[in-house]
Amino acid sequence: MHRQNAAEGGPVRVGITGVGSCLPDRTVTSEHLRQRVATASGLPLPAGVFERVTGITTRRVAAEGEYASTLAVTAARTALDRAGLDPLDVDLLLFASATRDMVEPATAHIVQAELGSRAHALDVTNACNSFVNGIDTARAMIMAGRARRALVVTGETPSRAVRHRPDSLRQFRDGFAGYTFGDAGAAVVLEPVERGGILDVDTETHSEHWPVGGIAGGGSRHPRGEEHTYFHGDGRELREVFEKVGASVLDRVRRRTGPEWADYRHVLVHQVTVPYLERFREITGVPADRLVVTVPETGNVASATLGIQLDRVHDGLRPGDRVLFVGLGGGVSIMTMVWEKS
Known part of the structure; x- marks a missing residue:
């Protein structure tokens, strides 16, 4: 477990001063996706099965010629x-x-x-926690005097890792989590602020669960081969890990920054499916009116999830409002961040 608290980090406060997001124009319904997979594979997939199991009705999908960087650039400009x-x-x-x-x-x-910037540029990757990890890294660099203003961006196109032609029910089940995916981009600007800002960051990592899911291709283990370019994973095991340790992480952050859920204007949480989100509420007790529900219409947009939610509520926030970010990523890592609007 690793924790940082702004009060212990010196006089520099770092806040979010600009937010943007991007959803591709193309919308794909769960039923259209089911028909495509059933036709290509010949598997007997009942009508409506994707929506019934996941609660996802639609997702956005990047067009040909749109990439992760494309979505990131659009969000960054905003x-x-x-x-x-x-x-x-x-x-x-x-x-x-x-x-x-x-x-x-x-x-x-x-x-x-594409932006025309001249900044120190690098990638940060940690599955669906990448964006929050990027915000935390940028904050730390600003507090250390290594940067003055930071732009953290994400562009997610996990829909391109979906297996549309599974050759068996076993292969279909192994890659089922991929059918929840949608594409999106998000971005935030970070810079020093006089009050508020990012007040607390907490992380907990359980790397013994790294084989639970992912995309194996492109690295030194599987540098080539189409088979390794598809997502595979056990969503149930990932959920079990969160159920074992996730509530304790939230209890810690609430003891430090706000013991009542009413102390947070919004709770932004990574969303995989509707049943998963309902289970999160059941375990944590987060009131429904504090959540920003996006998964039914966007699907699981990986690390862009929290950025999309933040963009939707940002204009309605007032100075002093606090937002709790809750991230969950393969690996497995759990992360919380508390931000107060300046």
Whole structure:
């Protein structure tokens, strides 16, 4: 377990001063996806099965010629505009995502070239916690005096890791989590603030569960082969890990920053399926009116999930409002962050 508290980190406070997101134009319904998979595979998939099991009705899918960097750049331009900044005002750019355009170079350079920035640019990758990890990393660098203003972006295209032609029910089940995926981008600007800002960050990592799911291709274990480019995973095992340790992580952050759920204007949580979100509420007791529910219409957009939710509520926040971020990523890692609007 690793924790940082702003009160212990010196006088520098770091806040979020600009937010942006991007959803591709193309919408794919769960029923359309089911028909495509059933037709391609010949498997007897009952009508409506995807929506019944996941609660997801639609998801956005990147078009041909749209990439992770494309979605990140669009979100980044919005975030910079809302912060009143030019790309050249940023001296740190982190592309923080489970998806990337290619193995090498870092996708941050592709984003930077498109934006026209000259910042120190690098990638941060930690499955669905990548974006929150990127925010935490940027905050730490600003507090350490290594950067003045940071742009953290994500672009997620996990829909391209979905197996549309499974050759058996076993293969279908192994990759079922992939049928929840949608594509999206998100971005935030971070800079020093006089009050509020990011107040608390907490992480807990259980790496013994790393084989629970992922995309094996592209690394040194499986550098080539289409078989390794599809997502596989056991969503049930991932949920069991969270149920064992997730509530204790939330209890810790609440003891430090706000013991009542009413102390937070919103609770933004990574959303995989509707039943998973309902189970989260059951375990934690988070009131429904504190959640920002996106998964039925966007699907699981990996690390962009919390950024999409933040963008939807940002304009309605007032100074002093606190937002609790709750991230869960393969590996397995759990992360919380408390941000107070300045």
